[in-house]
Each structure stands twice: as structure tokens, then as C-alpha cells.
Amino acid sequence: DFLLPGDIWDPRRLLDMLGLEDLFAALDIAARVMSIIAALFSLLVIGLLGGVIRTVLREHGFRLDRTETGFRRRRGLITLTDVVMPLHxxxxxxxxxxxxxxxxxxxxxxxxxxxxxxxxxxxxxxxxxxxxxxxxxxxxxxxxxxxxxxxxxxxVDPAMWWVPLVFALPVPMIGIGVSATFANPWLFLLYALLPAVPLCSRxxxxxxxxxxxxxxxxxxxxxxxxxxxxxxxxxxxxxxxxxxxxxxxxxxxxxxxxxxxxxxxxxxxxxxxxxxxxxxxxxxxxx
Missing domain, CATH: 2.30.29.30 (Pleckstrin-homology domain (PH domain)/Phosphotyrosine-binding domain (PTB))
Incomplete structure (x- = not known):
């Protein structure tokens, strides 16, 4: 507590530490949105690369053999695992x-x-x-x-997708409206994301x-x-x-x-x- 400032996770403070606060403040709304999209895309690429690396480390040299009692599986580049699975x-x-x-x-x-x-x-x-x-x-x-x-x-019955929405969806709808009214009108844009919720549920x-x-x-x-x-x-x-x-x-x-x-x-x-x-x-x- 005595070493770190209380606002260490403030985005503007982080930008200032990186020397980007003045640059970000000079950008207009469209440029800010594009920078956020670019950051999310970068995270996606990093996640995909991390998944590929993790898969290679885990599955390298994969081999499955049929033994007298069941299966024998060997895999791993750094850590080699050798597992025997009886069929019964x-x-x-x-x-x-x-x-x-x-x-x-x-x-x-x-x-x-x-x-x-x-x-x-x-x-x-x-x-x-x-x-x-x-x-x-x-x-x-x-x-x-x-x-x-x-x-x-x-x-299964279609109620699986629409019943949870009847009880759960009004909560974020009210929350977005209240937040946009008292905090920032730009939060009304979050309503554009709500149609994705019933789509995913369906x-x-x-x-x-x-x-x-x-x-x-x-x-x-x-x-x-x-x-x-x-x-x-x-x-x-x-x-x-x-x-x-x-x-x-x-x-x-x-x-x-x-x-x-x-x-x-x-x-x-x-x-x-x-x-x-x-x-x-x-x-x-x-x-």
C-alpha cells in the first residue's frame, strides 16, 4: 500500500507511464475507437499464437498404441507424459x-x-x-x-434459450440506461451489443x-x-x-x-x- 499509488490501474496513468497520454488525448473519437479495435485484434493474435505454442509443447511427438490391456499414450516436448489406460x-x-x-x-x-x-x-x-x-x-x-x-x-424445447433471457436480459438493459443517463451518454452504444445475447443463446x-x-x-x-x-x-x-x-x-x-x-x-x-x-x-x- 505504501509503495504503489492508489490509482495504479487508472488507464490514463498507465498511458502516461508509457508516454502515450498526450497522443491519445489528441486523437478524435474515431481514432480512439480504431485504436481500441487494433488493441483487441492484437490481443486476439497473441492469444492464437499462445494457443498454438501451448498445443505444440503439449502434443509434440504424440503417439497412441494399442496394448494388451488398453491404450498407451505418449506426448510432450518439454514434459513427456506416458499414460496407460485400461479399456475396462x-x-x-x-x-x-x-x-x-x-x-x-x-x-x-x-x-x-x-x-x-x-x-x-x-x-x-x-x-x-x-x-x-x-x-x-x-x-x-x-x-x-x-x-x-x-x-x-x-x-430440446425452445424454452431453453428464451426463458433465461426473460429474467436475465432486463438487468443489463436497465443498467446501461442508468449508467448512460448519469455517467456518459456514449454508453447507450452498448445497446447495439445486446442483440448478440439472444443470438448466442439461440x-x-x-x-x-x-x-x-x-x-x-x-x-x-x-x-x-x-x-x-x-x-x-x-x-x-x-x-x-x-x-x-x-x-x-x-x-x-x-x-x-x-x-x-x-x-x-x-x-x-x-x-x-x-x-x-x-x-x-x-x-x-x-x-
């Missing part, structure tokens, strides 16, 4: 991708085991970048199938789907970071049905499926209560 310990599989990676035909395959990864991860990455046929070839060794995908899966709802095929459950979620969970029903530990106050009013519920070795349950949101009860009965009957 694998509880579920997760296929991760994104809009761009999916268009290029790339997927990441992780398996959920009773033990966490040596890299402090909850899942074991056994194929960080693979084509669909390569992913299926690995899954065949585990007895987990990948027989369905987004078009064949069942969507995209998240459209991405969330599920399917029960034979003795395996498929749950898909995420628009940008897409995750498809493949859960054999023999690995189901518990099935819970929960309803919020709003869910009870509109007749919707969510199912939480407990899996050994997973920190959080596999969740299906916003399905009718009768469908949730029927699905729970099927899950427990086949598990």
Missing part, C-alpha cells in the same frame, strides 16, 4: 470439434476414465486431431459406437440435442466448442430429474446422468417432464 476403466467418450474444424473434417477424441489425466485434465485425450474414420477406428477398440450425429438427434439451444440408440446415449452441446458425449448405458451410475420454479410452471425438466470418473453429470436440458420420466425409465432399464 473407460466410462464414456467425448468427441470435440468446432464449426471450422468440422468443415475441415477434424475431430478431437477424449475418453473419460475413473482416474484423471496426468495433466490435471478430467478427460484423457487419445486423438487430439483426427478424421472421423480414425475416431471410429479407435472407438471400436473401446466398444463405444458413433452411429448418429446432429441431423438424426432430437432437439445458437446454444440449436446445438443441444440428444438421442438414445440401442444401449448408448448421445448428448450434444455447444455451438462453437461442440461436444458430443457417447455414453454406454452400462456405465450409468444415477439418473436425476430436476425442475426449477419456471420449469414446473411450463412443464419442463432436465436430466442429470451420473457417470463414474466424471466431475459433472451428463445433462439434457429443457425436455418435457413426461419425456424425462420415460427417458429415465429407459436409461435405468438398459443400464
Amino acid at each position: 476403466r473407460i466410462q464414456a467418450a467425448v468427441i470435440a470439434t468446432g464449426p471450422l474444424r468440422r468443415r475441415l473434417g477434424w475431430f478431437e477424441l477424449k475418453v473419460q476414465s475413473l482416474a484423471s489425466d496426468s495433466d490435471k485434465e478430467s478427460d484423457h485425450a487419445i486423438a487430439p486431431l483426427a478424421h472421423a474414420d480414425e475416431v471410429r477406428a479407435i472407438l471400436n477398440e473401446t466398444g463405444i459406437r458413433w452411429d448418429t450425429d446432429y441431423p438424426e438427434m432430437q432437439p 445458437l446454444h439451444w440449436r446445438a443441444h440435442r440428444y438421442a438414445l440408440e440401442g444401449t448408448q446415449l448421445y448428448v450434444r452441446d455447444g455451438f462453437w466448442a461442440q461436444r458430443l458425449t457417447l455414453l454406454p448405458l452400462r456405465r450409468v451410475q444415477s439418473v436425476d430429474i430436476t425442475q426449477s420454479a419456471v420449469g414446473r410452471f411450463i412443464g419442463l425438466a432436465e436430466i442429470e446422468i451420473g457417470v463414474a470418473g466424471r466431475s459433472s453429470p451428463v445433462t439434457i436440458h429443457a425436455i418435457p417432464l413426461d419425456d424425462a420420466i420415460a427417458l429415465r425409465s429407459r436409461l435405468l432399464a438398459l443400464s
Whole structure:
């Protein structure tokens, strides 16, 4: 407290320390906006480069071998990890991708085991970048199938995206109006960003789907970071049905499926209560 001034994080003080305060003050509004956009773009580029460097350090020399008991995975440039995963310990599989990676035909395959990864991860990455046929070839060794995908899966109720907006969106709308009235009228420009909130919520709802095929459950979620969970029903530990106050009013519920070795349950949101009860009965009957 006695070494640093109280306004050490003041942006103008930081600009003064860098010798840029006079230059920034001389710029007009358009130049200031462009400088902020340029700074954000620079942060984006730095983030992308940091992600590439981190991936190279972690995945360098990646090798997956089929052993007598399961899989052996080796990877790492600076820190080499050598992990053996018995097949009978694998509880579920997760296929991760994104809009761009999916268009290029790339997927990441992780398996959920009773033990966490040596890299402090909850899942074991056994194929960080693979084509669909390569992913299926690995899954065949585990007895987990990948027989369905987004078009064949069942969507959930649209209330998943509009109900949170009804209760959450008025708060920032009022906050922006009050702040712009008493602080700075330029804050009214933040209203232009609000349409992105329902758009993101709707995209998240459209991405969330599920399917029960034979003795395996498929749950898909995420628009940008897409995750498809493949859960054999023999690995189901518990099935819970929960309803919020709003869910009870509109007749919707969510199912939480407990899996050994997973920190959080596999969740299906916003399905009718009768469908949730029927699905729970099927899950427990086949598990």
C-alpha cells in the first residue's frame, strides 16, 4: 500500500507511464475507437499464437498404441507424459470439434476414465486431431459406437434459450440506461451489443440435442466448442430429474446422468417432464 499509488490501474496513468497520454488525448473519437479495435485484434493474435505454442509443447511427438490391456499414450516436448489406460476403466467418450474444424473434417477424441489425466485434465485425450474414420477406428477398440450425429438427434424445447433471457436480459438493459443517463451518454452504444445475447443463446439451444440408440446415449452441446458425449448405458451410475420454479410452471425438466470418473453429470436440458420420466425409465432399464 505504501509503495504503489492508489490509482495504479487508472488507464490514463498507465498511458502516461508509457508516454502515450498526450497522443491519445489528441486523437478524435474515431481514432480512439480504431485504436481500441487494433488493441483487441492484437490481443486476439497473441492469444492464437499462445494457443498454438501451448498445443505444440503439449502434443509434440504424440503417439497412441494399442496394448494388451488398453491404450498407451505418449506426448510432450518439454514434459513427456506416458499414460496407460485400461479399456475396462473407460466410462464414456467425448468427441470435440468446432464449426471450422468440422468443415475441415477434424475431430478431437477424449475418453473419460475413473482416474484423471496426468495433466490435471478430467478427460484423457487419445486423438487430439483426427478424421472421423480414425475416431471410429479407435472407438471400436473401446466398444463405444458413433452411429448418429446432429441431423438424426432430437432437439430440446425452445424454452431453453428464451426463458433465461426473460429474467436475465432486463438487468443489463436497465443498467446501461442508468449508467448512460448519469455517467456518459456514449454508453447507450452498448445497446447495439445486446442483440448478440439472444443470438448466442439461440445458437446454444440449436446445438443441444440428444438421442438414445440401442444401449448408448448421445448428448450434444455447444455451438462453437461442440461436444458430443457417447455414453454406454452400462456405465450409468444415477439418473436425476430436476425442475426449477419456471420449469414446473411450463412443464419442463432436465436430466442429470451420473457417470463414474466424471466431475459433472451428463445433462439434457429443457425436455418435457413426461419425456424425462420415460427417458429415465429407459436409461435405468438398459443400464
